Amino acid sequence: MKPHLLLIDALNLIRRIYAVDANQTHHSEEHMLKASCARVAHACKKLLQSTNATHAIAVFDGDKSWRYHFYKQYKHTREPMPDTLKNALHNFKQAIEQTGIVVFEPINDEADDIIATLADKAAKNKINSTIVSTDKGFLPFLNDYICVYDYFKKCYLDNNSIEQRFGIEQSKLIDFWALAGDKTNDVPGVKGIGTKSAQLIVNTYENIDKAIEDDALSSSIQKKLVEQKDMYVISKQLVTLRTDIQLGFSLKQLRLH
Structure with missing residues (x-):
């Protein structure tokens, strides 16, 4: 089997699944978090199967990347992560690890830079990779070896979708x-x-x-x-x-x- 690297933008996946579950009616907060963790694990299993991955990693964000130091206003209006989710991240990490996927949390670097580095290195070695994220920042990396998959829209992004969305x-x-x-x-x-x-x-x-x-x-x-x-x-x-x-x-x- 040819090697295939699955690269999951962990918080991108978790926050969207959590947002849906947080708006549902649950018996308790604990029950909601368990359901959300289970859905994240299920998503990871489906991604492993659909991509036929031989290697996989879910990358989290570090504390403060170089961008925050380079430009003080970077992400300054972004809504902070809900405390309930922040305090339960270790549960989500365990749920992902139980699927066999390596979990990586850098000290300072952003997940996007880690994923871009991994995809670029793999491509240079002629290894295919699939980036799972809704983040548009990965789109410049699309090539014969790197593809980007939107788990929530269930579609791979391509040059046509880029031109339709951005007009360039x-x-x-x-x-x-x-x-x-x-x-x-x-x-x-x-x-x-x-x-x-x-x-x-x-x-x-x-x-x-x-x-x-x-x-x-x-x-x-x-x-x-x-x-x-x-x-x-x-x-x-x-x-x-x-x-x-x-x-x-x-x-x-x-x-x-």
């Missing part, structure tokens, strides 16, 4: 987010550049320097690009997932038994 090609995603910003993560982008302007720029020009040099482009857009180029650079770094995280373990340690 996959290769333009990073520049698009750097220009338009990302409200879900409080990434600023270029103030005054909305979705349509960002689409126009990335679909027309090779890079923003080319846009700034073109007199055919609106002078107001050019002015914003010139005056806020530093925010574009900062935003681009924030939305770019790293692939150089030192992991401290090898693919062999993720083999399923």
Whole structure:
């Protein structure tokens, strides 16, 4: 059997399943958490089967990644995790581990950077991997060896879905987010550049320097690009997932038994 690496964005999966269960009627909080843990374990088992994974890992977020230090406003408006869920995370980790999947919680790094690093390393070794997440940040990594699966919509994301959702090609995603910003993560982008302007720029020009040099482009857009180029650079770094995280373990340690 060819090796296949299953990469689960753990909190992405858990928080969505928990949100559904928390809104249901249960006998008690304890009963609700047990049901939620069972659903997460069931999801993991289904993913193992559907992907024919030979190796698997569920990655959690570390405490504070480099992005929080690099840009103080990063995710500052995001709702904190409910205390009930936060205090029960160890139960979810145990539920995942019981399916045979390795659970990894870095000290500081974000799960996204860990997963991107693993997928990139696997691809360079011609090993296929499936990333399970609804996070759009993984979309720039789609290639012949890396696929992204939305467990809740039960579909694999592809270039067509990217173009339908964002109106641009996959290769333009990073520049698009750097220009338009990302409200879900409080990434600023270029103030005054909305979705349509960002689409126009990335679909027309090779890079923003080319846009700034073109007199055919609106002078107001050019002015914003010139005056806020530093925010574009900062935003681009924030939305770019790293692939150089030192992991401290090898693919062999993720083999399923």
